[in-house]
Amino acid sequence: MPIYTNLDELMRERELTIATLAKEVGISPVNLSIIKTGKARAIRFDTLDALCRALCCSPGDIIKYKERKNVIPFFLDYSGTTDLLLKGGAENVKRFFDTIILLQEKLRSEVRITMVTGSAFETAKSKHKMLNELAGNYGLTNLFDGVVAEYCGFIIKKGEAQRLLGLDPRILSKRSEIEELAKKYCGRISADVTSMYNVTFESITRAALSSFAEEAEKIVGSPEIEAIIYYDDYGKECDIKPRLHAKSEAVYMLVKKLKERYSIPFVIVGGDSQDEDLKMYTQNKKRFEKMGLKTIFIAPSNIGEIQKQDKDIITGKWENLDGIVDAIQKLQSRINLRDDGGFEYE
Protein backbone atom coordinates (compact mmCIF):
# COMPACT_ATOMS: atom_id res chain seq x y z
CA MET A 1 0.00 0.00 0.00
CA PRO A 2 1.35 3.46 -0.81
CA ILE A 3 0.28 4.71 2.65
CA TYR A 4 2.74 3.87 5.36
CA THR A 5 3.75 5.09 8.80
CA ASN A 6 6.94 6.85 9.59
CA LEU A 7 6.97 5.69 13.20
CA ASP A 8 10.28 3.92 12.84
CA GLU A 9 12.15 7.11 12.07
CA LEU A 10 10.22 9.25 14.57
CA MET A 11 10.91 6.75 17.33
CA ARG A 12 14.56 6.49 16.37
CA GLU A 13 14.95 10.28 16.41
CA ARG A 14 13.38 10.45 19.85
CA GLU A 15 15.15 7.33 21.06
CA LEU A 16 11.86 5.72 22.07
CA THR A 17 11.26 2.01 22.36
CA ILE A 18 7.99 0.34 21.40
CA ALA A 19 7.26 -0.40 25.03
CA THR A 20 7.78 3.22 26.14
CA LEU A 21 5.74 4.72 23.34
CA ALA A 22 2.95 2.17 23.69
CA LYS A 23 2.69 3.04 27.38
CA GLU A 24 2.51 6.75 26.63
CA VAL A 25 -0.08 6.30 23.92
CA GLY A 26 -2.12 3.86 25.96
CA ILE A 27 -2.16 0.94 23.53
CA SER A 28 -0.52 -2.45 23.69
CA PRO A 29 3.02 -2.87 22.30
CA VAL A 30 1.64 -5.49 19.92
CA ASN A 31 -0.89 -3.05 18.46
CA LEU A 32 1.74 -0.33 18.21
CA SER A 33 4.01 -2.72 16.39
CA ILE A 34 1.19 -3.51 13.93
CA ILE A 35 0.83 0.20 13.19
CA LYS A 36 4.59 0.69 13.00
CA THR A 37 5.19 -2.12 10.55
CA GLY A 38 2.37 -0.99 8.25
CA LYS A 39 0.24 -4.05 8.91
CA ALA A 40 -2.70 -2.07 10.34
CA ARG A 41 -5.72 -1.69 8.08
CA ALA A 42 -6.95 1.40 9.96
CA ILE A 43 -5.94 3.74 12.76
CA ARG A 44 -8.35 5.41 15.20
CA PHE A 45 -8.29 9.19 15.43
CA ASP A 46 -7.79 9.06 19.20
CA THR A 47 -4.77 6.76 18.73
CA LEU A 48 -3.40 9.17 16.14
CA ASP A 49 -4.05 12.04 18.53
CA ALA A 50 -2.17 10.26 21.32
CA LEU A 51 0.71 9.42 18.99
CA CYS A 52 0.97 13.08 17.89
CA ARG A 53 1.05 14.20 21.53
CA ALA A 54 3.65 11.62 22.51
CA LEU A 55 5.86 12.34 19.54
CA CYS A 56 5.23 16.13 19.41
CA CYS A 57 4.32 16.04 15.76
CA SER A 58 1.40 16.27 13.31
CA PRO A 59 -0.52 13.41 11.67
CA GLY A 60 1.33 14.14 8.43
CA ASP A 61 4.62 13.33 10.13
CA ILE A 62 3.30 9.92 11.11
CA ILE A 63 1.30 8.91 8.08
CA LYS A 64 3.06 9.19 4.75
CA TYR A 65 2.09 8.55 1.20
CA LYS A 66 4.55 7.30 -1.34
CA GLU A 67 3.79 5.81 -4.68
CA ARG A 68 5.65 2.55 -4.53
CA LYS A 69 7.83 1.96 -7.49
CA ASN A 70 8.56 -1.61 -8.58
CA VAL A 71 12.24 -2.20 -8.24
CA ILE A 72 14.00 -5.41 -9.24
CA PRO A 73 17.30 -5.73 -7.38
CA PHE A 74 19.87 -7.51 -9.48
CA PHE A 75 23.05 -8.58 -7.70
CA LEU A 76 25.74 -9.36 -10.14
CA ASP A 77 29.05 -10.80 -9.15
CA TYR A 78 31.63 -8.64 -10.72
CA SER A 79 35.08 -10.10 -10.64
CA GLY A 80 34.71 -12.03 -13.86
CA THR A 81 31.62 -10.27 -15.04
CA THR A 82 33.30 -6.92 -15.56
CA ASP A 83 35.18 -8.44 -18.43
CA LEU A 84 32.06 -10.21 -19.60
CA LEU A 85 30.11 -7.00 -19.71
CA LEU A 86 32.74 -5.33 -21.79
CA LYS A 87 34.18 -8.23 -23.72
CA GLY A 88 32.01 -7.76 -26.78
CA GLY A 89 32.72 -4.06 -26.95
CA ALA A 90 30.35 -1.11 -27.03
CA GLU A 91 27.86 -2.86 -29.34
CA ASN A 92 27.30 -5.66 -26.85
CA VAL A 93 26.91 -3.31 -23.92
CA LYS A 94 24.25 -1.57 -26.00
CA ARG A 95 22.50 -4.93 -26.44
CA PHE A 96 22.67 -5.52 -22.72
CA PHE A 97 21.12 -2.13 -21.99
CA ASP A 98 18.40 -2.73 -24.60
CA THR A 99 17.53 -6.07 -22.94
CA ILE A 100 17.26 -4.36 -19.57
CA ILE A 101 15.02 -1.69 -21.09
CA LEU A 102 12.71 -4.38 -22.54
CA LEU A 103 12.54 -6.18 -19.18
CA GLN A 104 11.73 -2.92 -17.42
CA GLU A 105 9.02 -2.07 -19.91
CA LYS A 106 7.42 -5.50 -19.74
CA LEU A 107 7.35 -5.60 -15.96
CA ARG A 108 6.79 -1.86 -15.45
CA SER A 109 9.69 -2.00 -13.03
CA GLU A 110 13.09 -0.51 -12.60
CA VAL A 111 16.05 -2.87 -12.60
CA ARG A 112 18.74 -1.88 -10.12
CA ILE A 113 22.04 -3.64 -10.49
CA THR A 114 24.40 -3.88 -7.56
CA MET A 115 27.79 -5.12 -8.57
CA VAL A 116 29.46 -7.35 -6.03
CA THR A 117 33.16 -6.95 -6.50
CA GLY A 118 36.31 -8.24 -4.96
CA SER A 119 38.23 -5.15 -5.98
CA ALA A 120 39.76 -2.78 -3.50
CA PHE A 121 37.52 0.10 -2.60
CA GLU A 122 38.93 2.83 -4.88
CA THR A 123 38.79 0.51 -7.87
CA ALA A 124 35.29 -0.62 -6.97
CA LYS A 125 34.24 3.01 -6.80
CA SER A 126 35.83 3.72 -10.18
CA LYS A 127 34.17 0.71 -11.78
CA HIS A 128 30.85 1.87 -10.46
CA LYS A 129 31.45 5.36 -11.79
CA MET A 130 32.23 4.08 -15.30
CA LEU A 131 29.19 1.82 -15.41
CA ASN A 132 27.02 4.57 -14.04
CA GLU A 133 28.19 6.96 -16.73
CA LEU A 134 27.64 4.35 -19.45
CA ALA A 135 24.12 3.54 -18.28
CA GLY A 136 23.25 7.14 -17.46
CA ASN A 137 24.26 8.33 -20.92
CA TYR A 138 21.97 5.62 -22.29
CA GLY A 139 19.02 6.86 -20.22
CA LEU A 140 19.32 4.17 -17.53
CA THR A 141 20.12 6.56 -14.74
CA ASN A 142 19.36 4.21 -11.86
CA LEU A 143 20.59 0.97 -13.38
CA PHE A 144 23.84 0.68 -11.49
CA ASP A 145 22.56 1.30 -8.04
CA GLY A 146 25.71 0.59 -6.16
CA VAL A 147 28.64 -1.60 -5.48
CA VAL A 148 29.22 -4.04 -2.72
CA ALA A 149 32.95 -3.96 -2.34
CA GLU A 150 33.59 -7.24 -0.60
CA TYR A 151 37.21 -6.46 -0.13
CA CYS A 152 36.75 -2.79 0.45
CA GLY A 153 38.81 -3.38 3.48
CA PHE A 154 42.03 -5.25 3.36
CA ILE A 155 42.10 -8.94 3.92
CA ILE A 156 44.81 -9.40 6.40
CA LYS A 157 45.73 -12.98 6.79
CA LYS A 158 48.86 -14.52 8.13
CA GLY A 159 51.56 -14.26 5.54
CA GLU A 160 49.55 -12.00 3.29
CA ALA A 161 49.61 -8.84 5.34
CA GLN A 162 52.76 -7.45 3.77
CA ARG A 163 51.56 -7.87 0.24
CA LEU A 164 48.06 -6.57 0.85
CA LEU A 165 49.10 -3.64 2.97
CA GLY A 166 51.33 -2.50 0.18
CA LEU A 167 48.34 -1.97 -2.09
CA ASP A 168 47.49 1.50 -1.04
CA PRO A 169 49.99 4.14 0.08
CA ARG A 170 47.40 5.81 2.27
CA ILE A 171 47.29 2.81 4.47
CA LEU A 172 51.00 2.67 5.10
CA SER A 173 50.85 5.34 7.78
CA LYS A 174 48.40 3.20 9.66
CA ARG A 175 50.38 0.06 9.13
CA SER A 176 51.36 -0.71 12.67
CA GLU A 177 47.86 -0.04 13.93
CA ILE A 178 46.44 -2.32 11.28
CA GLU A 179 48.93 -5.04 11.93
CA GLU A 180 48.06 -4.96 15.60
CA LEU A 181 44.41 -5.36 14.77
CA ALA A 182 45.19 -7.99 12.21
CA LYS A 183 47.09 -10.01 14.78
CA LYS A 184 44.25 -9.64 17.18
CA TYR A 185 41.39 -10.45 14.87
CA CYS A 186 43.02 -12.06 11.89
CA GLY A 187 40.21 -10.74 9.77
CA ARG A 188 39.51 -7.83 7.56
CA ILE A 189 39.12 -4.19 8.34
CA SER A 190 38.46 -1.29 6.11
CA ALA A 191 40.77 1.65 5.90
CA ASP A 192 38.66 3.27 3.24
CA VAL A 193 35.57 3.16 5.35
CA THR A 194 37.39 4.81 8.21
CA SER A 195 38.35 7.79 6.10
CA MET A 196 35.13 8.02 4.13
CA TYR A 197 32.73 7.74 6.97
CA ASN A 198 34.89 9.36 9.56
CA VAL A 199 34.98 6.48 11.95
CA THR A 200 37.91 5.31 13.97
CA PHE A 201 39.67 2.00 14.01
CA GLU A 202 38.46 1.67 17.56
CA SER A 203 34.83 1.74 16.47
CA ILE A 204 35.55 -0.95 13.94
CA THR A 205 37.29 -2.96 16.62
CA ARG A 206 34.30 -2.60 18.88
CA ALA A 207 32.09 -3.63 16.02
CA ALA A 208 34.20 -6.68 15.38
CA LEU A 209 33.82 -7.65 18.98
CA SER A 210 30.06 -7.45 18.88
CA SER A 211 28.18 -8.01 15.69
CA PHE A 212 30.44 -6.87 12.91
CA ALA A 213 27.93 -7.07 10.10
CA GLU A 214 25.31 -4.97 11.80
CA GLU A 215 27.79 -2.42 13.04
CA ALA A 216 29.39 -2.15 9.65
CA GLU A 217 26.03 -1.45 8.16
CA LYS A 218 25.45 1.30 10.71
CA ILE A 219 28.81 2.80 9.82
CA VAL A 220 28.10 2.72 6.12
CA GLY A 221 24.61 3.78 6.94
CA SER A 222 22.63 5.40 4.18
CA PRO A 223 20.15 3.46 2.08
CA GLU A 224 22.17 4.21 -1.05
CA ILE A 225 24.98 2.03 0.15
CA GLU A 226 28.14 2.28 -1.85
CA ALA A 227 30.16 -0.10 0.16
CA ILE A 228 29.66 -2.53 2.91
CA ILE A 229 32.08 -4.55 4.90
CA TYR A 230 31.67 -7.94 6.40
CA TYR A 231 33.61 -10.85 7.57
CA ASP A 232 33.22 -13.77 5.30
CA ASP A 233 34.95 -17.05 4.80
CA TYR A 234 38.24 -15.36 5.42
CA GLY A 235 37.11 -15.15 9.01
CA LYS A 236 37.34 -18.92 9.29
CA GLU A 237 40.54 -18.66 11.22
CA CYS A 238 39.21 -16.04 13.63
CA ASP A 239 37.06 -16.29 16.66
CA ILE A 240 34.83 -13.48 15.53
CA LYS A 241 31.13 -14.16 15.55
CA PRO A 242 29.01 -14.19 13.54
CA ARG A 243 30.89 -15.88 10.77
CA LEU A 244 28.97 -14.56 7.88
CA HIS A 245 29.36 -15.05 4.20
CA ALA A 246 30.15 -11.57 2.95
CA LYS A 247 28.30 -11.52 -0.32
CA SER A 248 25.21 -13.23 1.04
CA GLU A 249 24.95 -10.88 3.96
CA ALA A 250 25.48 -7.81 1.82
CA VAL A 251 22.76 -8.93 -0.58
CA TYR A 252 20.40 -9.65 2.30
CA MET A 253 21.00 -6.31 3.98
CA LEU A 254 20.56 -4.37 0.77
CA VAL A 255 17.33 -6.13 -0.18
CA LYS A 256 15.94 -5.42 3.28
CA LYS A 257 16.76 -1.76 2.80
CA LEU A 258 15.33 -1.59 -0.69
CA LYS A 259 12.14 -3.31 0.46
CA GLU A 260 11.52 -0.52 2.95
CA ARG A 261 11.38 1.95 0.11
CA TYR A 262 10.10 0.10 -2.91
CA SER A 263 7.83 -2.66 -4.01
CA ILE A 264 10.08 -5.57 -4.93
CA PRO A 265 8.57 -8.28 -7.13
CA PHE A 266 11.62 -10.53 -7.05
CA VAL A 267 15.37 -10.50 -6.65
CA ILE A 268 17.90 -11.59 -9.23
CA VAL A 269 21.28 -12.92 -8.22
CA GLY A 270 23.82 -13.53 -10.92
CA GLY A 271 27.34 -14.72 -11.03
CA ASP A 272 29.97 -16.71 -12.76
CA SER A 273 31.11 -18.84 -9.89
CA GLN A 274 29.38 -21.97 -8.73
CA ASP A 275 30.58 -21.61 -5.18
CA GLU A 276 30.58 -18.04 -4.04
CA ASP A 277 27.74 -16.74 -6.18
CA LEU A 278 25.56 -19.75 -5.62
CA LYS A 279 25.98 -19.11 -1.90
CA MET A 280 24.62 -15.58 -2.41
CA TYR A 281 21.54 -17.26 -3.79
CA THR A 282 21.07 -20.37 -1.66
CA GLN A 283 21.77 -18.62 1.63
CA ASN A 284 19.22 -15.93 0.87
CA LYS A 285 16.49 -17.77 -0.96
CA LYS A 286 14.70 -18.94 2.19
CA ARG A 287 15.21 -15.62 3.95
CA PHE A 288 13.71 -13.79 1.00
CA GLU A 289 10.81 -16.24 0.87
CA LYS A 290 10.01 -15.25 4.44
CA MET A 291 9.95 -11.65 3.23
CA GLY A 292 7.53 -12.67 0.47
CA LEU A 293 10.16 -12.41 -2.23
CA LYS A 294 11.09 -14.77 -4.97
CA THR A 295 14.76 -15.12 -5.83
CA ILE A 296 16.06 -16.03 -9.23
CA PHE A 297 19.62 -17.07 -9.88
CA ILE A 298 21.16 -16.39 -13.24
CA ALA A 299 23.88 -18.95 -13.52
CA PRO A 300 26.61 -20.29 -15.72
CA SER A 301 25.35 -23.02 -18.01
CA ASN A 302 27.37 -25.73 -16.32
CA ILE A 303 25.79 -25.49 -12.91
CA GLY A 304 24.92 -29.18 -12.91
CA GLU A 305 22.70 -31.07 -10.51
CA ILE A 306 21.57 -28.11 -8.46
CA GLN A 307 19.91 -26.62 -11.48
CA LYS A 308 17.81 -29.74 -12.09
CA GLN A 309 16.38 -29.46 -8.61
CA ASP A 310 15.66 -25.76 -8.73
CA LYS A 311 13.59 -24.22 -11.46
CA ASP A 312 14.48 -20.72 -10.27
CA ILE A 313 17.96 -21.12 -11.65
CA ILE A 314 18.12 -19.76 -15.16
CA THR A 315 21.20 -20.40 -17.20
CA GLY A 316 22.77 -18.69 -20.11
CA LYS A 317 26.06 -19.21 -21.82
CA TRP A 318 28.29 -17.30 -19.54
CA GLU A 319 31.34 -16.99 -21.74
CA ASN A 320 30.45 -13.51 -22.80
CA LEU A 321 27.84 -10.87 -22.43
CA ASP A 322 25.49 -12.75 -24.73
CA GLY A 323 25.05 -15.24 -21.89
CA ILE A 324 23.76 -12.56 -19.57
CA VAL A 325 21.50 -11.17 -22.27
CA ASP A 326 20.30 -14.70 -23.03
CA ALA A 327 19.49 -15.44 -19.38
CA ILE A 328 17.69 -12.13 -18.89
CA GLN A 329 15.62 -12.81 -22.01
CA LYS A 330 14.68 -16.26 -20.66
CA LEU A 331 13.73 -14.69 -17.38
CA GLN A 332 11.65 -12.10 -19.21
CA SER A 333 9.70 -14.79 -21.02
CA ARG A 334 8.88 -16.55 -17.73
CA ILE A 335 7.56 -13.60 -15.80
CA ASN A 336 4.38 -11.72 -16.53
CA LEU A 337 2.77 -8.70 -15.03
CA ARG A 338 -0.81 -9.35 -13.94
CA ASP A 339 -3.61 -6.80 -14.34
CA ASP A 340 -3.64 -6.21 -10.58
CA GLY A 341 0.02 -5.20 -10.70
CA GLY A 342 1.29 -8.49 -9.26
CA PHE A 343 3.64 -10.91 -10.99
CA GLU A 344 3.25 -14.47 -12.08
CA TYR A 345 6.03 -16.92 -12.83
CA GLU A 346 5.84 -19.73 -15.30
Place this chain on the structure above:
Amino acid sequence: MNKYILMFEYNSKEFMDINKIIIFKQNLERVEKKDNEINMVFYGEAPNEEFATFMSYFNNLIQKEICKAAISIKKNEFILENGINNKSIKLSAKNAKEIKNKQFDNAIKEFYKNQEVIIKVFPTKNWESIILDLIGE
Protein backbone atom coordinates in the same frame (compact mmCIF):
# COMPACT_ATOMS: atom_id res chain seq x y z
CA MET B 1 52.61 5.33 -41.55
CA ASN B 2 51.80 8.21 -39.22
CA LYS B 3 51.50 7.51 -35.53
CA TYR B 4 49.25 10.02 -33.84
CA ILE B 5 48.95 10.56 -30.13
CA LEU B 6 45.65 12.24 -29.43
CA MET B 7 45.46 14.09 -26.14
CA PHE B 8 42.09 14.60 -24.50
CA GLU B 9 41.14 16.09 -21.19
CA TYR B 10 39.68 13.30 -19.07
CA ASN B 11 35.94 13.43 -18.62
CA SER B 12 34.34 10.08 -17.81
CA LYS B 13 30.81 11.26 -18.51
CA GLU B 14 31.74 12.44 -21.97
CA PHE B 15 33.76 9.37 -22.97
CA MET B 16 31.72 6.63 -21.29
CA ASP B 17 28.98 6.99 -23.86
CA ILE B 18 28.07 3.88 -25.84
CA ASN B 19 26.60 5.75 -28.80
CA LYS B 20 29.59 8.07 -29.10
CA ILE B 21 32.00 5.16 -28.75
CA ILE B 22 30.28 3.32 -31.59
CA ILE B 23 30.59 6.41 -33.83
CA PHE B 24 34.21 6.82 -32.78
CA LYS B 25 34.99 3.20 -33.69
CA GLN B 26 33.63 3.74 -37.18
CA ASN B 27 35.60 6.95 -37.59
CA LEU B 28 38.71 5.29 -36.23
CA GLU B 29 38.48 2.59 -38.88
CA ARG B 30 38.33 5.25 -41.60
CA VAL B 31 41.38 7.01 -40.20
CA GLU B 32 43.35 3.77 -39.79
CA LYS B 33 42.53 2.66 -43.33
CA LYS B 34 44.54 5.66 -44.55
CA ASP B 35 47.68 4.25 -42.98
CA ASN B 36 47.49 5.99 -39.64
CA GLU B 37 47.99 4.56 -36.18
CA ILE B 38 46.08 6.16 -33.35
CA ASN B 39 46.87 6.19 -29.65
CA MET B 40 44.98 8.23 -27.10
CA VAL B 41 46.32 9.77 -23.90
CA PHE B 42 43.97 11.29 -21.36
CA TYR B 43 45.05 13.89 -18.87
CA GLY B 44 43.32 15.25 -15.81
CA GLU B 45 43.04 15.20 -12.06
CA ALA B 46 41.22 11.95 -11.32
CA PRO B 47 42.65 9.40 -8.87
CA ASN B 48 45.04 6.86 -10.41
CA GLU B 49 42.61 3.99 -9.80
CA GLU B 50 39.96 5.84 -11.76
CA PHE B 51 42.29 6.48 -14.68
CA ALA B 52 43.32 2.83 -14.69
CA THR B 53 39.72 1.63 -14.66
CA PHE B 54 38.70 4.16 -17.27
CA MET B 55 41.47 3.09 -19.67
CA SER B 56 40.65 -0.57 -19.22
CA TYR B 57 36.94 0.07 -19.86
CA PHE B 58 37.60 2.38 -22.80
CA ASN B 59 39.92 -0.08 -24.53
CA ASN B 60 37.46 -2.90 -23.97
CA LEU B 61 34.60 -0.89 -25.38
CA ILE B 62 36.65 0.12 -28.42
CA GLN B 63 38.10 -3.42 -28.53
CA LYS B 64 41.54 -2.09 -29.17
CA GLU B 65 44.55 -1.16 -27.06
CA ILE B 66 44.14 2.42 -28.10
CA CYS B 67 44.90 3.96 -24.75
CA LYS B 68 48.16 2.92 -23.16
CA ALA B 69 48.60 5.70 -20.65
CA ALA B 70 46.99 8.63 -18.89
CA ILE B 71 48.59 11.63 -17.25
CA SER B 72 47.69 12.61 -13.74
CA ILE B 73 48.20 16.35 -13.51
CA LYS B 74 47.57 16.15 -9.79
CA LYS B 75 50.25 13.57 -9.08
CA ASN B 76 52.57 14.29 -12.03
CA GLU B 77 52.51 10.69 -13.11
CA PHE B 78 51.94 8.54 -16.11
CA ILE B 79 49.35 5.91 -15.24
CA LEU B 80 49.84 2.88 -17.40
CA GLU B 81 47.06 0.77 -18.84
CA ASN B 82 47.47 -2.51 -17.10
CA GLY B 83 44.09 -4.14 -16.85
CA ILE B 84 42.44 -2.46 -13.94
CA ASN B 85 45.63 -2.64 -11.96
CA ASN B 86 47.31 0.52 -11.12
CA LYS B 87 50.85 1.13 -12.34
CA SER B 88 52.43 4.52 -12.60
CA ILE B 89 55.67 6.30 -13.54
CA LYS B 90 56.71 9.65 -12.09
CA LEU B 91 57.23 12.47 -14.58
CA SER B 92 60.52 14.34 -14.51
CA ALA B 93 60.38 17.73 -12.75
CA LYS B 94 60.76 19.52 -16.08
CA ASN B 95 57.94 17.57 -17.73
CA ALA B 96 55.74 17.93 -14.68
CA LYS B 97 56.11 21.69 -14.90
CA GLU B 98 55.26 21.66 -18.59
CA ILE B 99 52.11 19.59 -18.28
CA LYS B 100 50.71 22.08 -15.77
CA ASN B 101 50.61 24.44 -18.77
CA LYS B 102 49.16 21.72 -20.97
CA GLN B 103 52.42 21.30 -22.86
CA PHE B 104 52.65 17.58 -23.31
CA ASP B 105 55.22 17.21 -26.10
CA ASN B 106 58.25 16.32 -24.01
CA ALA B 107 56.37 14.07 -21.61
CA ILE B 108 54.76 12.14 -24.45
CA LYS B 109 58.01 11.86 -26.41
CA GLU B 110 59.69 10.52 -23.30
CA PHE B 111 56.95 7.93 -22.93
CA TYR B 112 56.99 6.90 -26.59
CA LYS B 113 60.78 6.90 -26.76
CA ASN B 114 62.41 6.06 -30.08
CA GLN B 115 59.11 6.43 -31.88
CA GLU B 116 58.14 9.11 -34.34
CA VAL B 117 54.86 10.45 -33.04
CA ILE B 118 52.62 13.36 -33.94
CA ILE B 119 50.95 14.83 -30.88
CA LYS B 120 47.55 16.47 -31.19
CA VAL B 121 45.68 18.06 -28.30
CA PHE B 122 41.99 17.83 -29.07
CA PRO B 123 38.96 19.33 -27.33
CA THR B 124 36.54 16.96 -25.62
CA LYS B 125 33.54 18.29 -27.48
CA ASN B 126 32.71 16.10 -30.50
CA TRP B 127 35.60 13.82 -29.57
CA GLU B 128 33.94 10.96 -31.43
CA SER B 129 34.22 12.76 -34.78
CA ILE B 130 37.17 15.06 -34.38
CA ILE B 131 39.68 12.41 -35.47
CA LEU B 132 38.35 12.78 -39.00
CA ASP B 133 40.28 16.07 -39.04
CA LEU B 134 43.42 13.95 -39.36
CA ILE B 135 42.32 12.77 -42.79
CA GLY B 136 40.72 16.05 -43.78
CA GLU B 137 37.14 14.79 -43.67
